[in-house]
Amino acid sequence: MSTISRRSFLKLAGATAVATAGASMLTGCSLVRYVTIIPVLNGEVVQGETPSVPLPGFIKNYDWAFDMVIPIVKKKYANIPGFNEVQFELDKTFRDANNIPACRVFTDSETGKDMMYLAVKCNVIEGTIAIRSTDGRYTKFITDVSLPDTLTELPKEYVQKLLDEDTYYKNYRIPEDEKEQKNLLRSLMNVRMPMAISQEFLAVQDEYLREENRKAGITDIAELSPVKPDGRIYLWQGDITALKVDVIVNAANSQMCGCFHPMHNCVDNIIHSKAGIELRLCCNDIMQKQGHEEPTGQAKITPAFNLPCKYVIHTVGPIVQGRLQKKHEELLASCYRACLELAEKNQVESIAFCCISTGVFCFPNQRAGEIAVETVQKYYEETGSRMKVVFNVFKDEDFAIYNRILR
Secondary structure: OEOOOOOOOOOHHHOOHHHHHHHHHHOOOOOEEEEEEEEEEOOEEEOOOOOOEEEEOOOOOHHHHHHHHHHHHHHHOOOOOOHHHOEEEEOOOOEOOOOOEOOEEEEOOOOOOEEEEEEEEEEOOOOOEEEEEOOOOOEEEEEOOOOOOOOOOOOHHHHHHHHHOOHHHOOOOOOOOHHHHHHHHHHHHHHOOOOOOOHHHHHHHHHHHHHHHHHHOOEEHHHOOOOOOOOOEEEEEOOHHHEEOOEEEEEEOOOOOOOOOOOOOOHHHHHHHHHOHHHHHHHHHHHHHHOOOOOOOOEEEEEOOOOOOOEEEEEEOOOOOOOOOHHHHHHHHHHHHHHHHHHHHOOOOEEEEOOOOOOOOOOOHHHHHHHHHHHHHHHHHHHOOOOEEEEEEOOHHHHHHHHHHHO
16 A cells, blocks of 8 residues: 555545535435445555445445445535545456455444445545544545645745734734744734634644654654663653653643743643644633533643644643642642543553643642652552653753652
8 A cells, every 4th residue: 555645645535534424314224334435546545544434234236335425525525626626436346455355345343334345546636635634533624735845934824814813913914034923823823712723724734833843853752761770760851842752741721722821931832832723622622511620630631733742631730829738739649640540541651741830830849840750650559550751851950850859
């Protein structure tokens, strides 16, 4: 199988995902056959997710199934520029790498569902359509904008799109200086409320942020050396968003939608800025369903979107006003414990902790470091977990504190 570039082909493996929403009109039949399209381009299968489309179970003829599925796809996405130019053709002769016919009917051994696979040849106009999956739960179609191989700056028209969202900025002019443009973009992302935005914008934003994160440098946990003989605990100084681990931990606020202060240097702001607009949308979705602010000492997990890690775990640390109390210490320990448990639940193999609550939440750095290490070590003792933990610090002061505690 070949992997097709996003610019050279829409990952049409997800093309039939569009039919899922439109298939409800067919599910009145009690016997259902799930039809999956296998897209073929230039004689090879295009890799990607292949959601199934339910059709009445009595449909066993490949041509009939094809004739029913493709109109659903075309009708659902007729409004996408260029989609009507994509041509689909059933290929009943195509065989996969193991010489198994792609067009076949079978019963899935795991689910027991009656399945049908269809091999479909398709032509694509260069740079017309792309597909992206945001968090594994659903697939979205977007208009491709003919991006270069690496997008080193966000086109001005996309910065302008954010300015145009609010009449407050109607007279604002985009600066010519590249650094100022980047600061403007980040500021607009920081203050933007969690509301829908075009998939075209997200396509460009994602390409830009991933390239920016790559240029800033990515550190893989495989490159680090553990500070303990058992190989589970690491100490690393730097920007937590540059770590390639399974999970990084975000010290969030109780609204759980990121920092709205433009260009603020808190970890919450930095993580959201480098992950992209999708992270705030995802967090807002979680909070809307929850219906109340996030309590201190608990944790939520989201995709990492454009960060090099896989997930972000968000936790709200205690705010210390005045003298440090036992309750503050218990809540901070609860933050670390909740993150570890949530990570384990999601089969995470490595997690990086920032210094929770030590910034604007005013938890004393020394005691915070002690609680962090004590909680992790206690978790290891109680669970026998082999999950790797990176204590990430940014300031020299915190590095010295953790270095003393761990060694």
